[in-house]
Amino acid sequence: MTTDTHRIAAATSGTRIATGLFALVLGAFFVWGAGFAHSAALHDTAHDVRHAFGFPCH
Amino acid sequence: MxxxxxxxALAAGLFVGILxxxxxxxxxxxxxxxAEIYERGGHGSAPTHEHRASLVSSADAHGLSGHEAGRVVLVHGPAAAEGEEGGASPFxxxxxxxLTANLVTGAGFALILGAxxxxxxxxxTLRTGALWGLAGFAAISLAPALGLPPELPAMPVADLAMRQTWWITTVALTAAGLYCLVLKRQPVVRAGGALLLVVPHLFAAPHPADLSSPIPPTLAAEFAVASxxxxxxxxxxxxxxxxAAMDRFVGTEA
Known part of the structure; x- marks a missing residue:
């Protein structure tokens, strides 16, 4: 009984960390694309937003 | 769950991106x-340069008239043809x-904050949300702005990769510092957190040797504060x- 509870707790904590890391990487990917990538198409689309957020630009 | x-998190970010x-x-x-008028004014052809200079010569000309604003957009387009990065947007x-960039940035930062x-x-929660948001502001807007103030086009800047490195380092150290300072209880960890907040500002952000700029200082100051x-x-x-989204869509756990 107790071991079961512990196992479940450990599993949920594992998924929690996995979800957290996944969200972190996905979010960083989005922000990188909008704010940092050196591609001309991305730069021009996000130009005003990059300046607005104070991301290093140009 | x-x-x-x-x-x-995604929904919250997209919503704020639209707002x-x-x-x-x-x-x-x-x-x-x-600022782009001044940017073009620097290396535009002579006649248009003169024309444009007269358009913006009044000190507070940034209440752009429709005519003037239209001209600026036109000016932004051909910039690409002349080799200046610009005009490559698929939109x-x-x-x-x-709008797209705001949606992506909003979703990205929402995912990061949620993560x-x-x-x-x-x-x-809705009760603590503003505080989490302010922590994000401190780490991602305020701390890097101390070394690299939000800049307008045509302002003198140092190498892009160096500035990006300084920016990312500062954000990471500030976020780690805030985490230790706010969410940890042990005094030693908290002191370490406070130290992490200070460290990036001991290393000067990359700045160009020549600070002369075609952008009027008042315009730059106004932009930094507005940003x-x-x-x-x-x-x-x-x-x-x-x-609000967590309260609404995610249960009490998770």
Missing amino acids: LVRYLLA MTPVHYLKLVPLIEH ESRALGT VALLAGHRI LATGALFWVLLGLSLG
Whole structure:
């Protein structure tokens, strides 16, 4: 009984960390694309937003 | 539960991205467009240069008339043809590009903030959302702005990769410092957190040797303040939306 509870707790904590890391990487990917990538198409689309957020630009 | 957590964060970010676009157009894009007149004025052909210089010679000309604003957009397009990066956007209109970038940035920062809370084992709620948002503002807007103030086009800048490195390092150290300072209890860890907040500012941000700029200082100052104020609004709205979305779509656990 107790071991079961512990196992479940450990599993949920594992998924929690996995979800957290996944969200972190996905979010960083989005922000990188909008704010940092050196591609001309991305730069021009996000130009005003990059300046607005104070991301290093140009 | 955790899929709903991700979707809630995504929804909150997209919502704030939509909300911020008109704010950008109210406070920031007019200043950027105004700066681009000076940017073009620097290396435009002689006749248009003179013409444009006369258009913006009045000190507070950034209440751009429709005619003038239209001219600026036209000027931005051909810039690409002349080798200056520009005009490569897949979007027809500049506003659509800004909306898209705001959606992506909002979703990205919402996911990051949600991920940090999840990994730290804390729930963002409507009650605590504004505080989480302010922490994000401190780490991602305020701290890097101390070394690299929000800049307008045509302002003198150092190498892009160096500035990006300094920016990312500062954000990471500030976020880690805030985590130790706010969410930890042990005095030693808290002191370490306070130290982490200071460390990036002991190393000077990359600045160009020559600071002369075609952009009037008042315009630059106005933009820096508007950018930080808009950033604060973005982060508080993001924290609140994230909290509301978590309250609404994710149960009491997760």
